[in-house]
Amino acid sequence: MSRRHPEWVFAGLTAAAAMNLDYTWSLLNDDRIYVASGAEGRGYTRSEVTTIFVASGETCMTRYVVDGAEVTVRTTTPARTLVDCALRYPFRLVLGMFDSAFCRKIADEESVLGECDRVRADCGPVFRLLHYTDARSENGGESLCRATLIDEGFAVPELQREFVDPANAWNVRRVDFVWHTADGRTIVLEYDGTRKYVDPVMTNRRDIQRVVAEEKSRDDMLLRAGVATVVHVTYDDVVNRGALWGKLTDAGVPQTGPIPFYERG
Known part of the structure; x- marks a missing residue:
């Protein structure tokens, strides 16, 4: 054109x-x-x-x-x-x-x-x-996820927080979203695009079983570092707002109350 x-x-x-x-x-x-x-x-x-x-x-x-x-x-x-x-x-x-x-x-x-x-x-x-x-948002998927949870009335999370494994100081993991609740709990949300499991570029040609096992190992490390709950959501969860809302509510993610009408998309 x-x-x-x-x-x-x-x-x-x-x-x-x-x-x-x-x-x-x-x-x-x-x-x-x-x-x-x-x-x-x-x-x-x-x-x-x-x-x-x-x-x-x-x-x-x-x-x-x-x-x-x-x-x-x-x-x-x-x-x-x-x-x-x-x-x-x-x-x-x-x-x-x-x-x-x-x-x-x-x-x-x-x-x-x-x-x-x-x-x-x-x-x-x-x-x-x-x-x-x-x-600090690393990609459009993370931005969409963050915008959706804000639209749904959840508190704005901290982005790209690093956690250090207490059993191995060299093992440092950076997570997508973090909340700290009034009762002292730390909640982590990881946005997992489908490509994470099927795209050879992102999986480094590992099979799905190994990718899932490494994800569990990562979650275990975060729990050792003091995280109370790790929530995983996919693009489909974000598009289907109900699925995202259900996972965040079950995890006890803080909410901020109603959003002014003109701000709702």
């Missing part, structure tokens, strides 16, 4: 895809192409193209090599892209974009707030995303 229309400035989800930001597969159901429409009111009539009004003339250039030839793709800035996606899609589907953009340092809170000043819209969803953005 950029080769055919070099004057186009891609925006919204299209720009997020060009920047390789993390987001869930479900957003790909939105198969429209988003293009910025400038202050002069220029629009595009193609049925599959949706325009987003962008008053600022700032753009971002991303270069790709396709079939041996360099292609320059023009997009809205990362900060503007985040704002546009935050205003169009639910919180839980966009948090990964914010996490990954902040992790890669292509956007920050100041730049995002600056874009909020330029748009004529209620930026409450953007402010909520900024509040929960955490650059």
